[in-house]
Amino acid sequence: MQQMTYPEPRLTIREIMHARSVAVIGASEDESKWGGRALAILRRHTVSSEVYPVNPKASELMGLPAYKSIADCPRPVDIAMVLVPQAMILDTLEQCAKAGVGCAIVITSGFAEVGGDGHEIEARMREIARSGGMRVIGPNCIGILNAYSNMLASTAVALVEIDRAPGGTIGFTSQSGALMGSMLARGFDVGAGFSSLISLGNQCDIDINETFEYLIEDPQTRTICLYVEALRGPATFRSLLARAREAGKPVLVCKSGRSEAGEKAIQSHTASMTGAYATFEAVCRAEGAFLFENVSDMLDAAMLLSHGARLIKPSIAVFSGSGGAGALLVDALSAQGFTIAELTESTKASLRRVLPESNLQSPIDFGTLKPMGDAHPLYEDPFEYALGETMADENVGAGIVLLTSQPTMHKVAYATQKVGRKTDKPLLYVHVAGSIGDSARQVMREQGYGFVESQNDALKVFDALWQQTRMPSGVTATPVTFELPRLAGGFLSEPDARRMLEAASIPTTPWVMLKEIEEVVEHVERQGGAWVIKAVSPTLIHKSDIGAVKLNIQDGHSARQACREIAQALGSAQHSLDGYLVTRMVKADAELILGIKRDPDFGPMVVIGAGGTLVELLHDVQMMPAPVHAVQALAMIEQLKCFPLLKGWRGSRPADLAALAELIVATSQLACQDEALEEMDINPLMLVDGQFMAADARAFRRS
Amino acid sequence: MQQMTYPEPRLTIREIMHARSVAVIGASEDESKWGGRALAILRRHTVSSEVYPVNPKASELMGLPAYKSIADCPRPVDIAMVLVPQAMILDTLEQCAKAGVGCAIVITSGFAEVGGDGHEIEARMREIARSGGMRVIGPNCIGILNAYSNMLASTAVALVEIDRAPGGTIGFTSQSGALMGSMLARGFDVGAGFSSLISLGNQCDIDINETFEYLIEDPQTRTICLYVEALRGPATFRSLLARAREAGKPVLVCKSGRSEAGEKAIQSHTASMTGAYATFEAVCRAEGAFLFENVSDMLDAAMLLSHGARLIKPSIAVFSGSGGAGALLVDALSAQGFTIAELTESTKASLRRVLPESNLQSPIDFGTLKPMGDAHPLYEDPFEYALGETMADENVGAGIVLLTSQPTMHKVAYATQKVGRKTDKPLLYVHVAGSIGDSARQVMREQGYGFVESQNDALKVFDALWQQTRMPSGVTATPVTFELPRLAGGFLSEPDARRMLEAASIPTTPWVMLKEIEEVVEHVERQGGAWVIKAVSPTLIHKSDIGAVKLNIQDGHSARQACREIAQALGSAQHSLDGYLVTRMVKADAELILGIKRDPDFGPMVVIGAGGTLVELLHDVQMMPAPVHAVQALAMIEQLKCFPLLKGWRGSRPADLAALAELIVATSQLACQDEALEEMDINPLMLVDGQFMAADARAFRRS
Incomplete structure (x- = not known):
């Protein structure tokens, strides 16, 4: 087969996201049809682009001149939204390419995700596009929007209800259209501001790496959210995570396919094969990304991060308008492993000005606040004063303001966002007053600060922030080369495996x-x-x-x-x-497992976990891509559930944790050096008198 | 000291909850004051009672004749809401008692919960009330309302915004006023209907047991929610749990004080000492109550239960308008330990009528639904058909409909509640479309079906339902009497402890x-x-x-x-x-601990947990009040985290679980029989060849 040479695409992703003209192929007057909704949205929003309805049977649609075909539209057409039936897709794309369209956004679904000849049709779509210097987004997507420049080409239901997508600094690119819609809906509710939102659908041409890269480079985007189902270029994805980190842009990731049922669902959704979730997660953690179970939590965290907040210390201060609700919240925070911040004497002294002696610890019931007395140069009222002083306390890592309902809740909301913007610690507003408290919600929405409406959500958001902090990122392990013995392919004999470990400075019994x-x-x-x-x-x-x-x-x-x-x-x-x-024969104070597995997407991974009886019971495993830096290795150890066993359990000698971290590092270096080493398992790695040694090892090398 | 004889209270709790007249002492025209708000609420709602504003300086307030004092009001005054300053409370209560008021509801706060002489003042309040045949609710509360008969005497902020509290079958009594307000606010949002809501404050007279009993007896109440901080009569509370269960009324409980920080918070909140959370939880589980971490989750579950739904099988069917959101939800359900329901062939055959072959398993993406063809006698549209057929599948234990956003979401909502009302399995509607989807929320509100707006909340609600199912309740252990050796007080020697165990048919090494x-x-x-x-x-x-x-x-x-x-x-x-x-010296396949501890509130408890290394690492303990029935004992065993170790771990012989259950039962009988036995610990209880035996035991008997 001959290698095709394709012309340069006419538009970059950036140019597509700033399209000056949007054609709607399949436009209609009927808003119950996709083509009608797409046009209605463009009409309702005062978009920055020209709009060209295309419909062979109409001369005017929703007050705009309509064109019989894409070829009839005034040039250049930057974006053509394609909403025609499946059978007409290829012809339509041919016409688009011929008419010099920069990017076709195929909203129509029913291709690879339903099987049949969907994959071939998508291959053909890609081919038509590439040959014509055109790009394609979709099929099976809901389009794109740039809230900053007010360019949009999307069928998101939320856009029907609002007349201007809220602009801001959060960029989102998604392999699910509905989740982009959900993000937009929630963002509208809580006052999130977006730079760009991009729905990718089946990614027949433009994939998530390209749009991720655009968001890294986009000056309007300061926080990046990704919904991922499957990656086409895992190595590129990883390097983009690193680039975003270096650019100081937090990356928040939500990926489906953690469970078997989830994997199956994705296959039938956008026809993608997921990689293993565990290795994806490990790579994200190694590169400092934040991981979420759902996009709502991701957006809530993105808002905190976009205000510059970082959770450095898992010690939380709680303000509550209700003693009962505050007590339940500190119970839940404690159960989740957070500590409740104990305020310094100096902060307590400040708080005494407005709070009774019985209420100087979390949960601080702001129902007991007294007037300030003299005015304060920084704070407008006693609540703001108490909150501000508390957030400034060195013992406080983050704050939660929990509001059930009270007469002046909008004031509480206003003060919360004011203090929240000034501090570099996360201050989360939890509004459990429902729509009764709409005045407070309205304040948060207008101020673009964000809030959650469920205690459970607050816990999930803080947990995700804390998990990210716990794994150091942006550290580069120095490569080490071992003098390894010559090793054959296949399973190594135990003596060979032991010689290999010893060559890598890993002690054995x-x-x-x-x-x-x-x-x-x-x-x-x-x-x-x-x-x-x-x-x-x-x-x-x-x-x-x-x-x-x-x-x-x-x-x-x-x-x-x-x-x-x-x-x-x-x-x-x-x-x-x-x-x-x-x-x-040695008696161990604890048993671990330490090993290497090679992921088809992300390469060699190092795994450490609890051994012996605990291995299956606890499912206690930490994984990192090789090479692992010593500080990451130490973080892996500290995050093992069996970590208490290593710290001198019941009078046994505490493990030398630095030495254990070095074993993890050495294992990771071994994985990098010997590329034929597919799999290696030290099981058990025994803790004897504070030191670790391999008591058995299995390894498999590719021939 | 002479024992006082008090007159009978003029009103029962039931009569108080159906008060024919409500006086507002401290009434005002100014709604920013508590007395103004209380009166404004009574004016706004067309209440079923007479309303008497009391204010020495006014002759008319908000269009009603005002009275100089409570004595001037027309008799009888069933309820007097007391909103006067702290210093005037005792005088006011004296006047109320003298005027023959049935119940004073003291809204004013600042008594026992702030320390000082608060406790004594409350004792005095109680004394004034009892001597006068009057009852008191509060102080430090927000009052009561009976949504069914439209009687209210409350300052809840939510009541300012609405003109009729939604009537229904959920009764709620709360030791926190703000949490009652929060329940009311959320209830209003999601369409919950209430029978009565009662805020108790510091419980200086009427306590939660009395109001709990009222809700059990109240014919309008079918589901009971409790927010508990501390119990005055634990044994009564437990017997009420049993009575409610026998009456077929689900009891949902949320109690603060799980953590140390939570306990402290409660002490400074309503001045109550909490009992140990763990024993409270054990008693609730033994009596079939549902336990929650916060009141929102409690209300969401109450709505499902009030429709008659019960979670019998932890196997969930998921319908989602978004493939991506559905995949994330099944991931989260799987991580929580739920299984994703595999539909029977017969259901699949039905679904093929409206769904493609690729979409016959959860998450079912209802974006792929096709028209029904012929009309169906039961179902109006393909979504309702697919959902109804799925919920009827014997493999399905519960369903979730997850809605991101789509054009016809109100139809999805309507069909969901329709199917949900017909099935006896929980069908939860999760609305993540935010206010963009207000049409769907409005449907659910009007239909009084309920919904949640966060995936995290859905998981918590299902988890609470499942935890309740897992522990059999309403079973009565048959008392057994052992022929115990004569045992001294103090710590038993190991031979004595072993003899005691053997007498109770508990084998020892x-x-x-x-x-x-x-x-x-x-x-x-x-x-x-x-x-x-x-x-x-x-x-x-x-x-x-x-x-x-x-x-x-x-x-x-x-x-x-x-x-x-x-x-x-x-x-x-x-x-x-x-x-x-x-x-x-025996070699064990697993080690457990089995013991007795005596709770000051609830009496003897039996504890079983993982032993050996796991004991502190896993915190793997199940507790039940003695006597324990064998089916409860089995449920305790199955809920141990170390349960896999007992089922024939790595080729070892599976444990005789029925025999282990009998050991738990015997231990519990021992605890009941020997009331001097304060504490007993079998540690370890060893699993040897499938059977258990005590390898060591410690016990302490009161002298």
Whole structure:
């Protein structure tokens, strides 16, 4: 097959997002039809672009001159919104390309996501576009909008109800149209301001990496939100995460496909195969992105971040108009692992001016506030004063103002956003007064500050912020090269695996490889103590399953017996036997697993987790892409659920955590250096007298 | 001190909740004052009672004749709302009592909750009331309302904004006024209908048990919600839980004080000492109550329950207008431990009429629905048809309809509530379209069906429903009496503790108590195998701490050595030594703890949890009040986080779960029979070859 040479696309993504003209192919007077709604939205919003309705049967639509075909529209047509039936798509795109359209936004759905010949049609769409220097967004999308320049080409239902999309600094690009609609709807409610919103649909041409890159470069965008189903260029995505971080733009990510049911759903949604969620998550964490379970939480967090707030310390101050609601909130925060901030004496002294002695700790019931007395140069009222002084306290990492309902709630809201904008700590307003408190909601909406209406949402938002803080990002591990032994492909024998680990400075339990039974007997007798004897076989992977591992061998007689049983077991199972690995039987204070797996999208990953009984019970695993920096390794360790076991559990010696972090780093370097190393598992990695050593290892190398 | 005899109160709680006259003491024209707001609310709502403003300086207020004092009001005055300053409270109550007021509702705050002489003033208030045959609600409350009979005497801010509190079947009584306000506000938003709402404040006279009992007896109330800070009569509370259950009225409970910070907050809020949250929770679960972290979730669940829905099977069907949002929801449900319902072939066959083959599993994207073809006798449109057929599927335990935004969302909402009312499974409508989707919210409000606006809330509501289902209630354990040995008070020696367990049919590891060292030596030599030797001392509680437990003794020599060391250790620590407990050293497949603790409020509790390393790491504990029925015991076992360890973990023999349940039951019977038994701990309870046995036990009996 001949390699095609395509012309340069006429427009960049940036030019598309600032289109000067938008044609609507399939425009109609009937707003119940997609083509009618698209046009009605363009008419309702005073958009910055020219608008060209295209309909072969009309000469005027919604007060605008209509054109019979795209070719009849005045040139140039930057964007053509395509809302024609599926069967007409290819012809329409041909006409668009011929007419010099810069970008076709295909709203029509029913292609790859429903199977059949959808994939081929999309390939053909891409081909038509590329040959004509045109770009395509979609199909199966709801279009794009640039709230800053008031350019829009979208069918989002929310745009029917409002006449101007709220402008601001949050950029969002989404593989789901409905979730973009939901973001827009919620954004309108809570006063979020957007730079651009881009729905990508099936990504037959323009994919999320391109729009992500646009948002990184877009000067109007300061906070980036992504809804991801599947990535086409994982490595590029990762490098974009890093670029955004370097540009100081927080990236918030929500990805579906964590569960089996979710993966299946995505396949039938935009016809994408998801990568593994766990590795995606690890990469995002390594690059400092924030992760969310749903787009509402993502937007709520984006608003806090867009005000410049960062959660550095998980210590929360709570202000509540209700003692009961405040008590429930601190209960829930505590259950989630947050601490309730204890104020410094100096802050308490300030608060005494307006609060009774009984109310100087969270939850601070602002129903008990007294008048200020003298005016204060910074604060307008006692609530603002108390909140401002509390947020400035060094012990406070973040604040929540919880409002049930009270007569002057709009004042509370106003003061909250005022203090919130001044502090660099997250201050979240939780409005549980419902529409009764519309005056307060209205304040927050007008001020563009944001709020949540559920305690559960507040907890999720703070949790996502804190998870991001816990994993250091923007650190680059210095590459190290080990002098590795020459290793064959396939599963390594345990002696080879141990030699590889030792070459990478990863200690293993003391061991010898012996060929003959009598050598084993002599070794055990001479050295004394307790030993483990294992078969060494090039063909046997799961040694324990056939009785090829013998524990707690303390004398020559038992050693001989053990070796004979091993030899017989391997003989019966038709495995060849190279000899016996004899290693010290050690008693561990804790057992971990440490390993490498190679992800098809993101390359080598390092995994550390609880071992022994806990491994399946706790599902206690931390993963990071290799290479791992020591500070990230330490953060992985601290985030293990079994971390308490390592800190000197029940009088045992505390583990040398820095040394453990170095083992994680070394494992990650090994993964980077030996590209043939597909998989490696140290299980268990034993904690003995504060130090770690590999007691068993399995590894597989590509041939 | 002489015992006072009080007259019968003039009014029952029921009569108070149906008051025919409400006086407002401290009434004002000024709505920014509490007395003005109280009167304005009474004027705005066409209440069923007479209204008497009381103000010494006015002859008319808000168009009503005003009275100089309560004595001047026409008799009888059923309720007097008291909104005068703190200093005037006692005088005012005296006047009320003298004037024959049935119930004074003291809105004024600043008594026990702020400390000082608040407690004494409240005691005086109670005394004035009782002597006069009057009742008091409050102080520090926002009053009461009966939405069914349109009687109200409340300052809730929400009542200023609406002119009729929505009537229905949900009754709520609350120790926090603001949370009652929040419930009312949210109820108004989502269309909840209330029977009565009662704010109790500091409960100086009427407490939550009385109002809870009223709600049980009130024919208009079918679902009961409680916000609890502290109970005055725990035993009564528990019996009320049982009465409500027997009356078929679901009880939903939200209690603050789970955390230390929450407990402190409550003390400074309504001046109550909370009981231990864990035992409160256990009692609620045993009696079939539903537990919530906040009142919003409680109200959302109350609406589902008030439609008759129960969550029997944790298998959820998801309908979503957005593939992306649906995928995120199934991800979140899966992470929470729910399964995604797999539809039966027969349901799939029905759905094929309106859905493509690729969309017959959750999340069902209702954007892909096709027209029905022929009309259906039951369903109006394809969405209602698909939802109705899905909810009828035997594999489906509950449903969620998730709406981002779409043009016809009010139709989706209407069909959802229609199907939801017909099924006895919970069908929750999650509206993430915000105010853009007001038409759909309006439908749900008018239909009184309810909805949530956050995925996080939906998960919390379903989780609370499922937790209730998991614990069988309304089962009565048959009392069993054991022939117990005579036991002294204080800490029991291990042999005594073992004898007690054995008398209660709880197996212990084989053991003998021997006086002399040489007896121990002979025993070990004669029997062979591995043994544990422990000191038996009347004064030594923590044996391991001073080296008085020796493990893995396999021969006479080691036995003698061990005994000598024990004797010496006890000597040095100045403990007397009664002899040696010699017990089999057993290897356990799993270790549990099983114990008794006596709660000052609710009496004896049985606790089972993970033992060994897991005990502190997992905080894996289930608690139930004694006596425990076998089906509850089994539910406790199944809800342990370490439950997988008991089911035949890694090839070990599965535990006999029925036998383990019997041990829990026996422990609970022991707790009931021996009332002096304050505390008992079997730690560890070992799983050996599928059976359990106590390997150590500690117990403390009151003298």
